[in-house]
Amino acid sequence: MIWPIDLAILTLVVVAAIGALRVKDLLGASILFGSYSFMMCLLWSIMGAVDVAFTEASVGAGVSTVLFVAAVFRTSRRTRD
C-alpha cells in the first residue's frame, strides 16, 4: 500500500464527513454522505479489505444514498444547521 494515497484519502474522508454535516441542504448532505461512503470504500480496498469495500460500495455509497435521497424527498430539504 502506498501511504501518501492512503493519507490523502483519509483527509478527503474527513473533509467529506465535515462537509456532509455542515452543508445547509439535506439533499446536498445526502450526496456528500454518499461521497464519504465512496471514499471509505476506496480506503478499505487500499487496505485490502475487498469484501468490506465491495459491500460498502453497494450498500453505503449505493443503497444508503438512495434511501437518504428518498427520505429527503418525502420530507424536506430544509435544515438550519
Added chain:
Amino acid sequence: MSEQYPALLVVVPLLSALVVSIAGWINKRLCFPIAVAALGVAAWSAVGLLLRVLDEGVIVYKLGGWSPPMGIAYYIDYLNGLVLPVVSIVALLNLIANKKGIEQQFPDKIGPFYTLYLLMVTGLLGIVVTGDAFNLYVLLEIAALTGYGLLAMGEERAPLATLNYLYMGTIGACFYLLGVGYLYIVTGSLNMVDIARLLPPLYQSKAVMAAFIICMVGVWLKMAFFPLHAWLPNAYTYANSAASSLIAPLVTKVMIYVMIRLMLTVFTPEFAFTTLAVSNAIVWLAVIAIVMGAVLALAERNLKKMLTYIVVAEVGYMVGGAWLGNRDGMTGAILHIVNDALMTLCVFMVVGNIVYKVKGYAFEDLQGLFRKMPFTMGALVIGAMSIIGVPPTCGFFSKWYLIVGAISAGHYGFMAALIFSSLVSVVLFFRVFEICFYEPFADHHGHDNHPGGMDEAPVSMVVPLLIVAVILIVVGLYTGDIVNHVIQFAIPETMV
C-alpha cells in the same frame, strides 16, 4: 433433544418469526398460535437448560460444530441459566396477555407486529445465551431495531421519542462494538471466555481499561443508567402497551445482565473493582440515579410515565448493587434482574389492561378503577408492593441483598437511597391507589350505564396478569432456593 436446547432456544423464535411473517401475508389468524407455540418451546428449553445447568454445570454449545474460539459458542452457566427462563416466560405471558390489545390497535399489521415481537425475543434470548462478544453486538442490534419498530407505533409523540432512543441506542451499541474492537486488538480473540483467559497479563494496559470503560458506557446508554437515561421515559410512555410491557421489563434487565457478564466473565471482579478503582464513583452515580428516578417519578401525573421513571430508578439499584464490589451486592443485583423483570412486567401489563379499557393512563383516567377493574388493580397492588419492597413479594428480597451488600461495603449512601426510593414508591403508588379508590368513575359521555359496575378487561388479559402477580409472591418465597442453588454459583468464588 435436550442437548439441542441452546439452539432451540434462539432458533425456534427466529424460525417462527419468519413463518409468522409469511403467515401474516396469507392468513392472519395463524400468527398468534405460531407465536405462542414458539415462545412456549423457548420457555420450555430455557427451563430445561436451567435444570441441566443445575445438574451438570456449565453447558457449552458449539454452533456450526466449530469449537471456540474459532467459531461461536454458547455458554450457559448459572448466571444466564437464571435469566433465560425469566426472559422467555415474561415474553410468553406478555404475548398472551396482549393478543386483544394488538388486534385492537393494529388490525391490519398483526403479522409484522408478531414478527417483530418474536425477533425481539430472539435477540434478547441470544444476548443472554451467547458466549461471543461480537455475536452479542449483532443480537443487541436485532433487539434494538425491532424494539424501535415496536415502540414507535403508539401515540403522536412516539416516533420522535423512538428516534431519540435510536440515536442513543446506536451510540450505545457502537460504543460496545468499539470496546470489543479494543479487546480484539489487544487479545486477538472474540470469545468471552477466551478473552478472559488472555486478559490478565494485560490488565495494566491503557487499551484494556479504555475497552472496559467504553463497553460500560455503551451498556449504560442502552440500559438508561443515569445520566444517560433521558431517552427512556418518553420512548416507553408513548409506545403501544404490548410493546412497552415487553420492552420495559426486559431490555434494561438484559443490559444489566450484559454488564454483569462483562464484569464477571470477560473481565474479572478484581479488575473491575480493584484495578480500575472507580466502583465507588459508580455507586454514587447509582445513588443519584435512584434518587433522581424517584423524584422525577414523583413529579409525574401520568401512571405510565411514572412507571418509566421507576424503571430508571431500578436500573440504579442493579448497577449500584453490582458495583458495590461484594458478594451480597452482586447477589442482589442478579436477583433483582429476575425480580424487576417480573414486577415491571406486572405493572406495565396493568397499564396495558387499563389502556385497553379506559383508553388512557393519566391520573384523571384512573378514577374508580378499584371497583371497575378489581383484578387488574389487585395485580397492581401486588406489583406495587414488590416495587416498594414489602415481603413476601420478591422485590423485598433483592432489596434485602442490595442493602446488606451496601452495609457490608460500608456504603451507607446507597442504603439510604434504597430506603428513600422505597418510601417514595409508597407515596407514588398510594397516590395512584387513592385516585383509583376514591373518586367515582367519570363517564366521558355524560351518562353512566352501570354505576359502580365491574368492567374488567377480557379474561385473556387478566389471567396472565394474575399469573404474574402470583409469580411475584412465589419467587419471593423461593428466594432462598434461587440464591443457594443458582446465584451463589454464578458469582466467582474470588469475590467475597
Added chain:
Amino acid sequence: MNMETIISIKPLLAVLVSLLVVPILVLSGKRPNVREACTFLAAGIKFLIVLSMVPVILNGTQIVYTIAEVIPGVAIKLRVDSFGMLFALVSSSLWIVTSAYSIGYMRKLKEHSQTRYFCFFALALSATIGVAFSANLLTLYLFYEMLSFATYPLVTHHQDHEARSSGRKYLLYIVGTSIGFVLPAMLISYSLAGTLDFSSQGFLAGTGSKPLIGLLCFMFLFGFAKAAIMPFHSWLPAAMVAPTPVSALLHAVAVVKVGVFCVARVLTGVFGTDLLFSLNLNVPIIYIASFTIMAGSLIALSQDNLKRLLAFSTIAQLSYIVLGIGLLSPKGMTGGMLHIAMHAFGKITLFFCAGAIFVATGKKNISEMIGIGRRMPVTMAAFFIGSLSIIGMPPCGGFISKWYLVLGTLEAHQLPILFVLLTSSLLNAAYFMPFVYKAFFCRPEDAMFESRVQEAPAFCVVPLVITALISVILLFYPQPFLRLAKMMVQSITGV
C-alpha cells in the same frame, strides 16, 4: 434454658384460616348471610386452632413451623411461644366477638362495601396472628407490613375527604416508619449477627458498638409506629374515622397491640435484657414511655369526641406495656405483657359502647351524651366496667396488670415511674368518671334520652356485654394469661 420444640403445621393453619376465607367471602358477596356465616366459621376455627395449642405451650413446649428458607440464616418461620400465644389468644377470641358486633353495626348503618370490609378484616387478622407467631424479625416484619396495608382500606372505609386525609396520615406514619426505620435496622442487625431469629437472650449481644446498638434500639422503638409512642402517635386519633368495629378491633386491639407486641419482642428477643441493661438503654425507653403516658392522658382529658378520647387513652395505655418491658424487672415485664390482654378486653368494651351509642343515637361527642344512661343502661354499665378496667381498679382485670407494673417499678427501683403510674391512673379516672357520672345521674339535655330504654341491636349489645364480663372475670381468673406471661418472663430472665 432449653425449650422443647415440636414441629407442627398448626401455627400456619391459624394464620391461613382467615386468609383462605377471603376468596369465599368475595364469592359470597351477594349473599350477606352466607358471607357472615363464613366469617364466623373462620373466626371460630381460628380460635379453636389457637386454643388447641394452649396446653402444649403451657407445658413449656414451643411449636415451630418453617414456611420457606428465603435468605441464608433467615427463614419465613413461625414459632409459638408463651408470649405469642398470649397475644394470639387475645386477638383470635376478640375476632369472634368483633365479627358479631360488625354485623350488627354495619347492617344497622347500612354501610357500603361490606364484602370488602369483611375481607380486609379477615386479612388483618391473619397478619395479626402471623405477628404473634413470628419466629424471627423478618417474619415479624412481613406480617407487620401486611397488617399495615390490609388495614388501609378499613381505615378509609368511608371513602370521603376525611377518610382520605386520615388514610394518608396513617400510611405516612405506619409505613414511613417501618420502611424508614425498621427495615434498615433489621438489615443492620442481620449484617451484625447473621441471623434474625428471636432468642431469649437476644441475638445482638456481643455484636456492634454501643452507639450503634443504641441507635438500632431507637430505630426499632420508633419504627414500630403502631405502638404509638410519642412523637409517632398522631395517626391513631386520625384513624378514628374508620367504622367503630374497625377502631375497636384494630385500633384498640390488633394494630396497636401488634405495635407494642413488636416492640416487646424486639426488646426481649433481639437485644435481650442483659444487653439493654448493660447499655442502660432501658432508662430512656422508660422515660419516653412515661412521657407518652402522661401526655396521652392529659390530651385525652381535653377531648370531646368519644372515640378520640379513647384513642388518646389508648396511646397512654400502650406505653404502659412498653414501660413494663422497659423496666426489665420480672414483675414489670409480667405486668406489661399481661396488660396486652387486660387492656384489650377493657378497651374493646369501651369502643363497642361508643359504636353502640353511635348506632342507636348517632351521637359522637361526649357533651351530647349527658343522661344517655337512661336510654342505654346496659351499654353504659358495660362502659363503666370497661373504664374501671382501664383505670386499673378492681373488680376488673386491669387491676392485675397495673398491680404487677407497680410492683415492677419498685423492683427496678424506679420510684418516679411509680408516681407516673399513679398519676396517670388518676387522670384516667378523671376523664372517664365524669362521663359515666353524667350519663347516669345528670338530667338529659337531649329529649331523645328521656324516652324508654332503647338499646342498639342485639348483635351490638351482646358482644359488649360479653367483653365487659370477661374483663371482670379476668380479675378472678387471670389464667391462662398470667401463666403465659410468667412463663415468658421466666424464659427471658430465668426468674
Added chain:
Amino acid sequence: MTDLISMVVAKYNYWIYITLMMIGLYAIIAKNNLVKKIVGMNIFQTAIILFYVSIGVKKGATIPILEHGHGPDAHHVVHAVDYINPLPHVLMLTAIVVGVATLGVALALAIRVYNNYNTLEEDEILAQIREK
C-alpha cells in the same frame, strides 16, 4: 520528539478514525436537524468500521482470498503472514449491514416524525409539543 512523530505516523489510521468518530458523535448530540443526526450516526458507525478494518491490516500481506484455491496447485502451503487478517472483515460486513438497517429504520422514523409535525428541526418540534 521522534517517538511522538513515529507514534503519530505508526498509528495515523487510528487518529483519523477517532476524529471521524468524534465528528459523528458531536453531530448526533449537537445537531438540531433529525436527518443531520442520522448522517452523523452513520459517520460514527463507519468510523468504527474503519477502526476494525485497520486492525486487520498486515504489512506485506495480500487480500484474504487464497490463490490456487482449486486446481493443480491446490495443495500449495498457505502461510498466515501472506494474507491479511480476514476476521475483522467478516465482522465489518455484519456491521455495515447493521448500519444500513439502522439507517432504514431511522429514516422511516424521521418520515413519521415529519408527517406528524411537518418539520425535521428538533427545536421546532419541541415547541409544537409544548404548545399543545
Added chain:
Amino acid sequence: MKIIGLIITVVTGALLFYAAGDFPAWSDPASPASTYLSPHFIEKTMEETSVPNIVTAVLADYRSFDTMFETAVIFSAGVVCFFLLRISRREDEEPETRYYRHVLTGVTIQLKEGHKMPPSADFERIDSMWTPPDLIIKTGCRLLIPFVQLFGLYVIAHGHHSPGGGFQGGVILGASVILLAISHDLRTAVRRMSEKLIGILCAAGVLIYACTGALCLLLKLNFLDYSALAGILHVDPITARSHGILMVEIGVGIAVLATMIWIYNNISSAGRYRQGL
C-alpha cells in the same frame, strides 16, 4: 446542547486518544490480532471448508451464526419500515375522472366515472404516481438492468472464489429493481415485484438460511454444522460445508434483495405506494 456535545466529544476523544497509545503499531504483523486467531483461518480454511475466499468461509461457516442474525437484522429493518410507514387505507382509491395516455402517440384521453379502459400495454395511466417520460433514462436503465442483475447473480454464485457473496449480490440485485423504480416509477417496479411477493421473499430468504441450519440440527449435528449435509448431498463433509455455504449465501441474497426493495418502496413513497421518486 452544542456545548454539552462538545464536552462529551472532547472527553470521549481524549479517552480514545489516550487508549490508542497502547495499541500495537498499525499494520504490524506481530500484533495479537494477526497472530492469534487469524492464522488458523488463513491456513486451515481450505482444508476445512474448501472455500478459497477466507472471508466468505469465515462469514458463512465459522461465524455463520453471526451472519444468520445479520440477515435477520436486515429482515427486521424491512419489517420495521413496513410496520412504521405503510398506510393501507385506500380512502381515495378511484377518482371520478381518470386520464390515460397512449404511449406511442402521446394522445391523452379522459374517462368519466364508470367507464373502464380495456387492459392494454399501449396506454398508461396518468395520476400522481405517473412521471413524465424520459426516453434516454428509461431506455438506458432498461438496457443496464439485465447486466446489473446478471452481475448480482455472478457475485452471489462466485462468492467462494472472489470478493462478494450473498450480501453484495443481494444488494446489487435489489439495486437493479430500485433503479427500475427510479427510472420509471414505483408502480412499474411494484408491478414487477408485488408487495406480497417481496414480503414473503424477505422471510423466505432468512428462512432458507435458518432452515439449512435447522436441517443440520435434524441430522443430529449442531445447528449450522453443514458437514451434516454430506449424507443427503452425497459428498464428503468438507465439500458439504462448501455447498452449505452456497445455500446460505443464496438465502442471504434473496433476503437482502427483497428487503432492500421493501425498504426503498416504503421510504420513497412514505408508505403510500402512490408515488415514488
